[in-house]
Amino acid sequence: MGDIRVRVKVFASIRDALGEGEFVLSLPEGSSVESLIKSLKAKYPQIADILDCSFIALNEEYALREASLRGGDTLAIIPPVSGG
Known part of the structure; x- marks a missing residue:
């Protein structure tokens, strides 16, 4: 088996933390x-x-954490919304 490459998109507080x-x-x-x-x-x-409480979208559809990844997939990690 080889490696796969997955594009990861992050938002809000995760994007801020990672830069x-x-x-x-x-x-x-x-x-x-x-x-x-x-x-x-x-x-x-x-x-x-x-990450523990974030929503996950795989190829623009919400996904379970058990979902399998394939090369070329795009995974979006959406943290919970906060504010007032």
Whole structure:
């Protein structure tokens, strides 16, 4: 098995914490949304709590964390809205 490349888009507080709104992540073939999230938590521990409660969209449709990823997918991570 090889690696796949997934485009990751982040918004609001996650984008602010990372300093960028979009990047490409390489993962092992057969990875799930959850494995991508775990990878991000390890790389960016400052956003781990936000990732736990964020919505996930895979190719512009809401997705479960168990969903499988394929090369060329686009994953959007949408943190909860806050404010008053």
